[in-house]
Amino acid sequence: MLIRRYAVDEVNAAELLAWLKPYEDYVYRQVGDGNFEGKHSGLKKMISANGVHSFGDDLVEKMVLLIKEELHHFQQVLEIMQSRGIAYANVSAGRYARGMRHVRTYEPQALIDKLICGAYIEARSCERFARIAPYLDNELQKFYISLLRSEARHFEDYLALARQVANEDISARVYYFGEVEAALISTPDTDFKFHSGNPIEEAATAMS
Ligand SMILES: [Fe+2]
The missing domain is CATH 1.20.1260.10 (Ferritin, core subunit, four-helix bundle)
Known part of the structure; x- marks a missing residue:
């Protein structure tokens, strides 16, 4: 959200959303098997800041890395749950x-x-x-x-x-x-x- 709101143009924002879609599909629409192997690489090359704010490049760089790590953690959690026979379910905020x-x-x-x-x-x-x-x-x-x-x-x-x-x-x-x-x-x-x-x-x- 921060990247899209503050640092990129529409094309890059769409790229970012497309990249996240398999995860959103899994979480919100129960689509897919929870295996995101290879789905969280390559984003850094795809997304570039729009030059509007001086902090844009740093925001994109730090937040892309953060998203990748969080999604990798999500995958790790799913794997542990699967190995322990725990079904994935949404939890209210x-x-x-x-x-x-x-x-x-x-x-x-x-x-x-x-x-x-x-x-x-x-x-x-x-x-x-x-x-x-x-x-x-x-x-x-x-x-x-x-x-x-x-x-x-x-x-x-x-x-x-x-x-x-x-x-x-x-x-x-x-x-x-x-x-x-x-x-x-x-x-x-x-x-x-x-x-x-x-x-x-x-x-x-x-x-x-
Ligand atoms: Fe974190």
């Missing part, structure tokens, strides 16, 4: 990402805020993978640690881009979203998910 949307409505502040939110989501994933890994079996432990290594890079990428776009100190805004995010992960939450808040009793019981 929790309040977390929605709750982070205190994004300003004018540019470039809107983009800066979206990037800061992205950084928090990645950093929190990194923390939660680290906290859960010791309680998992060997295979999952190794996998989660590999995931948290890339999440650590992803959150740095988002923050670096936010600073680059702002071209001024963004610490007040980072602090602001830190407060919003802290409330989302530490207050009672009826849902129980990777990024949810404190599970209330019924939610935790329903999961077990």
